Ligand SMILES: [Zn+2]
């Protein structure tokens with residue numbers, strides 16, 4: 130069979146969500162495969178073409194193709210579906226009724242406008258269409274097509290498409306074609322996706338913030354009054370939920386569009402910047418999103434950056450290896466990095482596993498070798514444009530994400546105990562400590578009690594501690610830690 134036979138191959142195209150959101154780029158996942166499995170030979174070289182369309186109908190005749198748009202409606206920001214007409218004649222015939230829309234809009238908008246045939250324009254595209262030549266741009270046959278009884282305007286020809294304000298309320302149609310390089314023929318049947326109507330970018334919901342003043346009072350926490358020499362700063366700790374963990378219907382309580390990274394990233398950045406923190410500790414920062422978005426965006430806002438990713442990588446459909454990890458940002462006009470430590474809990478666990486009894490080694494390896502990390506940095510305050518050698522102006526910030534599976538409390542305790550052991554060494558130099566992160570451990574759990582009380586008394590049973598970790602670990606520390614419930618704690622993991 131030659132590669133001209135499009136039945137030999139199939140193409141699967143999926144969108145992150147079937148509900149596009151205004152201003153959020155849609156990046157389809159495209160796979161071309163042999164129909165037969167296993168594949169007998171590699172796929173021939175091919176290219177992909179993408180055509181994005183938006184549904185358009187005449188505002189007077191819903192079954193007719195829209196070919197003109199009233200520019201007064203556009204200027205007056207009248208809902209876009211009321212501005213299209215199937216012909217100039219249709220527009221003129223409808224003018225007596227149509228002009229009332231303008232009058233109403235003028236009244237509400239306090240603007241002036243004129244109407245008439247000269248205000249019409251031929252339909253054109255919106256959004257991104259970098260591959261169009263000038264001929265295609267103005268060639269009506271290319272821009273407006275009829276498919277299965279509906280009229281569509283071509284709005285893009287790139288792989289990705291960012292819906293604009295003009296798209297809101299309309300469905301989009303994506304046609305994707307794979308073309309054999311050598312033969313110049315279609316490799317697989319055309320793939321067509323029709324979305325739900327594009328929605329406007331919803332306003333960000335305010336956080337349910339918790340005042341910690343009353344908490345400090347009820348727990349008898351007092352700080353010395355500040356002097357002019359004191360170092361004061363603000364800190365944000367936030368698990369931003371890596372996109373790689375949002376699949377498999379795990380967040381089905383959210384609308385699908387709200388889970389898509391292209392939507393979440395804009396809200397996250399606005400929120401993070403909005404807190405205006407001097408130090409930011411983020412967890413579950415996906416490596417490609419760190420490099421391509423959070424790092425450059427926060428650097429623009431005056432932050433220096435450090436990142437520690439987990440070792441486990443995922444191979445994505447876009448042929449990249451990704452992982453996630455902890456990222457710490459600090460204002461470079463306030464702090465200078467003195468020293469940085471990276472903790473890989475699985476490397477440390479290796480020694481413990483090797484010391485286990487032979488019959489426990491296998492289960493110990495699977496259970497304990499979790500690749501969670503901690504990123505620890507010693508910062509020094511920059512005062513009056515210069516740094517000070519005085520330790521009083523240094524602070525150690527630890528950022529960690531402890532293993533999430535609460536069915537493995539011994540693993541969580543092992544990781545927290547390891548972090549504490551490392552921090553005790555730093556604390557010997559009298560540098561204040563700040564531990565930020567997602568401990569995945571509820572109040573009263575052993576990891577939590579170890580941190581807050583400095584020791585735990587419980588002796589875990591065989592089910593929760595099959596390796597005897599509780600006997601191996603030093604389950605006490607000398608750090609004087611004070612626990613703060615973070616304002617985000619109550620909203621943890623909500624999108
Ligand atoms: Zn109009």
Ligand SMILES: [Zn+2]
Pocket residue numbers: 187188189190193214215216219220
């Ligand atoms: Zn019409």
